[in-house]
Amino acid sequence: MRFTRPTRPTRLVDDFVVVTGGPGSGKTTLIDALEASGLARTQEAGRAVIQEQLAAGGRALPWTDRESFAELMLERELRSHREAADLGPGPVIFDRGVPDLVGYLRLEGLPLPAHMDAAARELRYHRRVFIAPPWPEIYAQDAERKQTFEVAVATYEAMAEVYPRYGYELVPLPLVPVAERVAFVRSCLGVGSSA
Template identity: 45%
Template sequence: MHERFVLVTGCSGGGKSALIEELARRGHRTIEEPGRRIVREELAGKGTALPWTDLAAFARRAIRMAVADWRSAHAGAGAGGWTFFDRGVIDAASAFEAATGRQVVAPLARRYRYRPLVFLAPPWPEIHAGDDERRHGFAAAVEEYERLADVLPTLGYETRLLPKLPVAERAAFVLAALERG
């Protein structure tokens, strides 16, 4: 487990990426969401490992990318400070399980640990919006949120809901929670 690795997860379109960008602006190390990177690469190269085309292939790639991100962050962990992950291994493995029924979350979650306190973006319909990289609707985003909210405690994580506040206030909330322990 790496105590300085902070996972930000939850509902798609719930403001996670904006929060991560704000934390980066404040000087923290951040890791961009694997899914968005994969979608950009697949769209640029006419690939098919897209969540709306082949969820299993997409999730398989997301697992590989999230593991590589975790390992890369671990190799550079000596610098100190927080590293914030916009989604991670658990998210990718959960999507893979949902697509295939193959049980992969628990073994991957045991090997690639984050800080025990995970920040969870709740469904927030007022800010949820689709784009070229996020084509699913709000109902699918809520299903994803519920799946993650259910699995994280079974893996030994405490979840803290992100408040529905402006992004600067959300960042202050996260940093204060981490400083308290």
């Protein structure tokens, strides 16, 4: 797959706010709450791909075919980036971003294809990226999240290494209840209290 830069004008990338981190760290719960507070959001590519592949009997799964899984995640991330340009004014919260794919490949010991590196360099987000630290008290596995807590920690560490390499500043999320996390993110974004 070859990455090509979008040709149509898009909204300012300062509106595209990534929340990343290891699995089971409260990331998606926070994003759901930010959406409930009135902010637009995207869906996590990895979870969506797993659900689709399981439903279709596909093999592009992280425990079966990691390279194909990564390619399908890239397709979804590119689509999310494109579709976010059409959402209303204000921040759009991304449940992970393209650099997460680079971290995933690094974590899995897989080579980084040139088109994924190009996508991570060219498709930009707000310079400040929120990162959810490992949180053992809330970590739980489910049908799509099969990783151990140790893998969740390693995933967090991979993201903490990759995002700064692409020029992003990491903002750790506090280990506090979701309402306080929402207030923290909204304050950092300068969008005030919940709607």
